[in-house]
Amino acid sequence: MDIELVEGDITVQQVDAIVNAANSSLLGGGGVDGAIHRRGGPEILAETRMLRASKYGRGLPTGEAVATTAGRLPARWVVHTVGPVFSAEEDRSGLLRACYANSLRVADGLGAETIAFPLISAGIYGWPVDDAVSQALTVLGAARPARLRTATLVLFGSDTAAIARRVAGDQRLQPGGRESA
Template structure:
């Protein structure tokens, strides 16, 4: 059974096997977590993403899917990129958000990763309500069969930390 932990901090500083990136579908960087990961990891991440776009992901990465690249200068081995849904109050989108977590864990298993750090996917510019996103994230991680030993949710501020931690109280 996977251990779930919470940290208030910056995901790019986490010493884990894999860091999950709340990416945009282009895989070519952006704002928020995506921009921070690309800046901190350096050009190796962008180069690997460009290679993915040139091969299997010519139209970009679909919402709810996940793919890995090397982590460049980050204190992790890999970055697992996943594209979260934009909040539209559509029940079908909840399944897409859950898929971000389960697909990222599937990719982590394929890499042999034992520790994975997740951000609060879709809660920034994609406007997903924090408490609902936390519920979906925790439920999905608990229900997903994985050989990952620790899932660490790295929350940027106290409000996000409290919303996620409240799901296990």
Template structure:
């Protein structure tokens, strides 16, 4: 699988699937989640509400992933995953690893060839950027998948620099 880095806006990526760093409610929020819901339009929220009314009445558990339409985004699917809130006193890295593995599992079920990831949990959830980058790139590289390109889309310069250090890409 090819891994690439992009400095930019994940809502502008023309890929098969965009990964949303969602909150457990699946009903939108801030950061990447809010941007995806705003740009993607009401179709995404409608499908998220249906998921809440059926399989995920209590919300999507941390580390899990589920797909909806991408609405008005230039992608076909949005794969929503709930990252863990960082804790300096409790190791939650297994949950963050699960976000990437589960997103790729869902991508394989959908037949996705190209996928765009944000830095899950590295925004408002407080995960240190260098560690978030190490976990993200390492997990995606180590996960068996049919995806041919995984693109990490980083909005801020510090995030891009952290992922660039870890990925070792030219």
């Protein structure tokens, strides 16, 4: 699977699946979650409400992933995952890596060939950007999905993109992976 780093807005990515860094309620919120719900329209909220009324009455657990329609987004599906809040006292990196792995599994199971990820947990959840990028690239670089061909890590802001490029260079971005601005 090719890995791309792109600076930009995840809600305009033309891919099969867009990953939402959701809160456990699945009902929208701030940051990436709010942007996806606003741009995607009421269809996404309608499906997340059905998920809450059935399987996820207590919310989506951290690290798990579930898909809905993408509504008005230029994608077929939104894969919702709940990232962990960063803690300096407790290693939650396994939960962060699970967000990427489970999102890949869900998207691959849907038949997606392309997927775009935000930098999960690096916003309001306080995960240090350099480590968030490293965790994402570790999972994406090791993944061997059946259908997915390209995973794009969409980086919001030039500072975040610069850090991601440095970390990717340090980790020697997988062959076929590329960076674009």
